[in-house]
Amino acid sequence: MPKVPGLVKGLGVTLGTLFNTATKGSNTVQYPHEKETPPIRSRGVIALHQDNCTSCMLCSRSCPDWCIYIEAHKELAPPRREGGKPRQVNLLDRFDIDYALCMYCGICVEVCPFDALFWSPEYEYSEPNIADLLHDKTKLSEWMETVPEAPALEVGADKKKK
Amino acid sequence: MSLTDRVLGDRQQLAYIASQAADARLNVELETEGMTLNIGPQHPATHGTLRIIARLDGEQVVWAEPACGYMHRGYEKLTEVRTYPQVTTLVNRIDWLGSFANEVPFILAAEKLMEVEAPPRAQHIRTILFELSRIANVSLFLGDLGVQLGAITPVFLAFRDREYVLNLIESATGGRFHPNFDRIGGLKDDLPAGWVDETRAVMKKLRGFCDQIEDLLFGNEIFQSRTRGIGVIPREVALQYGLSGANLRASGVDWDLRRDHQLPMAWNKADWKVWTHPDGDSFARCWIRLQETRESTKIVDQLLGSIPAGPVMAKVPKIIKVPEGEAWVSTENPLGEMGYYIVSRGDLGPFRVKIRSASFNNISITPWLLRGVYVPDIVTILASLYFILGDIDR
């Protein structure tokens, strides 16, 4: 077979793509009109489950760029069982994450010993004002609704996880 | 025996002689008053903030030198005040296109110090992700090459197909660019269900992409005339300047750390080939990368079929303290050899980390390489050397 010159082959590639796009549709998505669903594990935004948080500050300390701000005060809570001593609990006053600083490394989620932090794949929270990227605990709690279930694992994975 | 006789092939010799002739001609003409052209720090050809100071005579470069450091972020220093888990998330920003691959050598070095080894499943998945990040990295290079040489379409095709790979990485690790997935002793998590099949499909697409790029770009006579014989790096010179990766293999040095270093990774479980090219010119470098992309898809395909069952995490303490000592591990990253030298004093974080990144060495050859070329060839040569600014400046 005679060799097709590279110049002609190149034209063929572009023309083929042209027809593909025209018939099968493009690879791009018209974003505001249609949205792609990110993978389940996507690190979109961090959601806070307030109840689980003990203000232990592990997340804040392990954050590489220190973008988590936690303030809490101690209170005496009624004992868990009848007749017990009143427990001393940390009440969360402030739990802010500055998304203008966050590197989305996920270390905070990983280190949280009480499963108070979760990843949500939600990504639409850009703000015109940089200060608004500081999400407080209310806002962070709202993201909890979007947190998906942990996905099933691939064949051969070690099931006895945690 | 002169250097040319000893180490160069026929065609390479011709090209080298031509470059030497250009050299000689320039030396004669040095009296002409040149024009100094600052290519960068903001220039499309440098895809980042690299600045090439070139002194021109007409359109010919008389003297050129890269000025780097515009993007210096001080990673080596930053690591000294981070814990080991925190460091991984920093270092995968060094070569921002080869994300996961940046973490691996660091983790391996730390593991070496701690004398733990990741379980086989983790090694396999690490290798797969490593190769995926190589594909993501190099496929962008293949597209970007077109833009540098004036063809606008390849880059879009590259972005299109790279997206599949990034999706894979994201669905496995959660992060598209900065996975932070590697842990000392294993991986953060196992793969999600269905990932293997998806990856197989994507690998097929990428092989198609490679064919497309070959037809559209590499087979194009104009492209060949722009790259063949341009920026020839003879074998010896390449070794002298410490080039690594595809740039070195394009000069005919058969040197690939994936094969040559015995690391706790799964490359030796797959059957693949290290490509070399005798020419050492820009075309050779680009061609080597194209072939390597294909090889990577092959590696991934093979490894996907043989992931052993088992845990992905070895037994390591919750709070990681690396014992006192020093360790050096380097791997064959998309851009070339990347290595970390960790000095530990037994703390939570490293005492000192020296990062050896490929691009810094790769561009160190530019003053030698750019003499006597034309202005458009600067672009060709820079593109074919393939550097990432983050990798240079760190």
Add this chain to the structure above:
Amino acid sequence: MIAQNIGFWIIAVLMVVSALRVVTTNNVVHAALWLVVVLAGAAGQYILLAAEFVAITQVLVYIGAVMVLFLFGTMLTRARIGAESDLNNSYKKLGIPVGLVMLVAMGLALTRSFGDEKLPESAKVVSIQEVSDQIFGPYLLPFWALSFVLLAAVVGAIVLARKD
């Protein structure tokens, strides 16, 4: 005829003014651009003189090639932006009387020779065929000579401009 006369005078004034600017401006590139105006005006005058082919050749060769060469030359010799002071000779004023004397001489000669003789009213446009018959007929030898001159010029220019 009136329209043509009007055209002539507009173009002529434009040409003279531009020509004066060519020799007086103190920026080389500006001079070249003023010269373009003169040359374009000359092309217009050629059309008035029923020489369409010459006019178009003028545009093609002068504006398309010669002036581009000029600009090339000036740019390669680092023409500066803005006024330059040393474009003129120290004795440039000598040129004015010389030019004037010459103009007077020519004017006198022209007035006496042609007075108010008029050009033929109904001159038809000279076709390319007529010109080509001339070139490849009686004036073939000059055409050949010209070809050799051009060849010599090409070779000469290359030899001059080459570095080695």
Add this chain to the structure above:
Amino acid sequence: MSALLAEVPYWGQSLLRVLGGIVAVLLPAGTIVYIFLFKMMSFMQSRLGPMEAGPYGSMQLFAEVGKWLQKEDIVPERADARIFKMAPVIVLLSTFLLVAVVPFGPDAWFTDFETGIFYALAVSSISVLGILIAGWSSANKYSLLGGLRAAGQLIAYELPMVLAVIGVVIQAETMNLQKIVVAQNSGSMFGIDTFGHPYVISQFIGFVIFMIAIQAELTQAPFDMPIAESELVSGYMTEYSGFRFLIFFIGEFATAGVFAMIASVLFLGGWGVPFSWFGWTSIDSIDNWMNVVGPLIMFTKMMLLVFIIMWIRFSYPRLREDQLQRFAWKGLIPVALLNIAVTSILKVVF
């Protein structure tokens, strides 16, 4: 046009011609930009292109124009301001001068130059001036390099273009574009007159050379080194912004359109269809409706040629400056000369 406008007063005629010229330049330019630059290029790159402004982004062009018009007209501080401002106008001017000789129908033309094609080649060379002074007056090294490259390239490719045209002129025995159209549509090939005699067949080499030269004259890839953005950051246009850049932009695509029109006149039979289809014998016997249909036919042919130009532009990397010059002087010009020689020999023989 004379027949159409017989009743219109002189000033009206002139006005109509100017308007017609503007339409003939801007309409194809806009269409080309939308269809090829916005849509075809996107499709070739697996994307959709502008979709927001108007249905399928059809109003995008106006949005872009609006954007450019409201941008600040920046003149660099050290630039030669007057010349800097003049340069884009000169480039666009050459396009308008160029369109003046293109015939759009049996009576639909602006001027009927006897030396039409020669005129077209002459005025097309004016744009070089604009580009050169744009490059020089920007006071920018990249611009100067771009301007010089552009001038060298345009001069080099003007030659093969002229030489390619000569083959057609020899075949048609005229330089008048209208007559070239008629010659093609009323001619016959090998005795068959059903398809006329479009010179793209008998002058195929000339056609290819002409198209390559057009590609270079328009500084489209693979000959776009004067504006190579990866090397010279848009070359001579680097410093331009706002509506001056817009003028350059319009000039680029309008010139592409006009050159394609000239190419279609020279090689594809222009506005005409083979006369034998309708039994016409000469230009005078053509029905009047051709004055309306003719421009459409012309437009179709033009779009076809522009498609080829753009297709190549979106597919190829660019050559280097010295390769470009070598290609012109060592490749195209000798071939074009050979083409002329062969054509003239065949013309004499047959």
Add this chain to the structure above:
Amino acid sequence: MNLLAAETEILAPLASGWFLENAWLIPVIPAIAFALIILIGKRLPMKGSELGVASMLASLVLSAGAAYQWIQRVNSATEEQFVEPVIRSWSWWQSGGFDFGIGQHIDGLSVVVLFVVAFISTLVQIYSLEYLRGDRRYTHFFAALTLFSGGMLAMVLADNMILFLLGWEIMGLCSFMLIGHWWEEDANSRAALKAFFTVRTGDMGLLVGISMLYFAANDWTQENLGLSGFSVRGISAWALSGEPNSTVIMVAAIALFIASIGKSGQFPLHTWLPDAMAGPTPVSSLLHSSTMVVAGVFLVARLYPVFFVGLDILGSGGNLIMFIGGITIVISAALAFVQNDIKRVLAYSTVSQLGYMMLGLGAGAWLPAVFHIFTHAFFKACLFLGAGSISHSASHHSFDMKRDMGGLRKVMPITFTTWIISTLALCGVFPFSGFFSKDEIIDNVGNNGYNTFMIVGLVGAFMTAAYMTRATYLTFFGEPRGASAGHSSHESHDAHGSHDTHDIHGDHDDHASHDAHASHGPHESGLLITAPLMILSVLALGSGFLNATPFGESWERMKLWVEPRAVEVVDATYPGGPGESLIVSVPSAEEGKSKSVCGTATPEKGVCYAPKLEHAKFKWSKAMLSMVIVFIGMALSWILSVLLFTKRDARLVGLTQRVKILGVGHRFLVNKYYLDDLYEKVIVRGVAYPISSAAYWFNQNVLDGILHSISNLTRKLSGWVYKNIDQRVVDGTVNNSATFTKSVGTAAQPTQSGKVSQYGALLFSAAAVAALVLVIINT
């Protein structure tokens, strides 16, 4: 007219043939070969030389075919029929009413010279294959050699003077390139330049002559023959028609003859020819002995009617051609005595022999002169190639007879034999070819009544015999000396390197044996060199029999084939094809005294193309006389040579130092009659120098003086203005006038500055003022 019609039927048409009709291919083939050699020669296995040899072989075959068919043609004609030349012409280009044709014109003369040129060129190219092997510019050498042959052949075939001029100039160019082939040597490039400029001096004459003839002849030829005034045929007919003004044709003939002098190395422009021996020996052999230099002779022979009429050949008192020829014979023969360089001896011999040809032509011996071209080519080429063979194989690239040769007859038997044959031919010994041609010339000169010049010819024959004997003795007899003795050192090689050095000689593998001859001593050359020598010597021996007058009319074939029959051709306005023209009468010189050389009064109806010439009857007595003279010369020279060079006889050695008058003569000869000094010192310096110095003086003193005084004056004036007026008058006026005067002053003062625009200003202002003055005066 009836007569004409009747006779047309009687006369058979002349035979023609493919070779004659297509003779134009002969020069075209080498021209194409030249282009091919230049373009692709270097890539061919034999570096392009095969193309040259092949093309010359093709030309040789074609010209041999043409010669054969020409003989057929002559034979097909009846006894007194005019043998029409085969003429074909095409219009080349037209300009401004001039029509330049291109075409071929074949007659006996063309055929002879064509054959000679093609033959010698072929042999020389074959010879060069060996001689120049390994040369740095091997390919270019063959290209130039081939182009030269093409040019010469084109000139020989030319049917008009423009084409003739083209061929002539191509030859000049090629000889320049070939003489300067080893231009790295200063002497060679100087020789090339000298040759070029000397020949160019003559070429001016050719241009002038051609133009004069055109303007004088064009009307007549157009009207009567329908030919252009450039046409060789037209000019010939015109010259003999009795039409031309005698002064015009004389001046034209002199102008053309100046060209001949330059090209054929006649006195006084002969100085370039010996110097041209700096080129490679094949070049000397081909160009400067046998072919190119006869171009001048050919020109005279070709346009013989013009010279015949213009210079009054056969007139009573002798003519310019004869004088020049006669002087050349003697003075160059004398010069040949004092040369030590063997090629120079041969070069002067060539000049002398060319003198014979000129003498013959001038004395009306057209056929013997042409025949001498023919024979001379063979033996002189043989001699030159023999000299080359000696230097190539024996004397280590030296041509110095006294230092590096001697006693070579034993080591180089073939070269020696061929040399002796050719020498005898050159000396004119019966039955060698030179005898038949040279004696014929001398004989005819005497027969036509020029007894003085016959004596000159005999003296020349004597001298020829003598110097050739000297050269032969020095080369082949006596004791071996220098390089030929085998003890050549490399110093001597270097010392003589200026002559014939092979540049990359040592690098060439094929030359291993050749290169070793420093130790092996002299030896015979290879077959590629000796074969041409042998072929040529056979021809030197035998070619004379083509026109062997002693043996009777039937042996005079050259006369039959070559000499045009002087006839009047009727109805020549449209000469028609071959054979259609016919003869009305055969006029002879005896029939009345007429203005026309054709014999009758100015022809009314017809045209004649060649003058009627007489031939001397061969007498053995005359031949014996010249033979005796030749033998005396040989014997004397032999005895003297033996005494001087071998015996070192005390009476002879240093004779020139002792006897003053001989010393003066010797020095005179060694310095070539001081002609070069005359040209360089007297003409160049004597004429040019005073003029330029006068101009310089004028420039320095008069002009500068005037200008300086003007500027001083203006300066003083402006000083005065400054002092006196400035104080009183208003500032503005003063400033203006001061600037004006200052500008005038600055403009006028440094006029010698070399500033272009200043000169321009002066030029234009002068022109402007002059124009104004003219306009005003013309009112």
Add this chain to the structure above:
Amino acid sequence: MFVNQFLFLAAVLFCIGVYGVIARKNAVLMLMSIELILNSVNINLLTFAMRNGSTDGHTFALYIIAIAAAEVGVGLGLVLLVYRNKKTISVDELSEMRG
């Protein structure tokens, strides 16, 4: 149209060109002035061609245009050479013959 109006225009241009040649020091500007002169000659040629109804003037005007192109090519080559060697294109500084 009068013959003289064209001829006068040509004369004026010629004189301006002459002034330019005299007054300018820059080599490129001198070349430009020469172009002015050549153009005025062309106008003359064409005027007379029209006046005499012949086409000779056209032919020679074309020849002059071609010659001008050749002249500029060589002239600018010279200028570039001079510039390269002397770093100036002022003709006044090219007088090495000054004694």
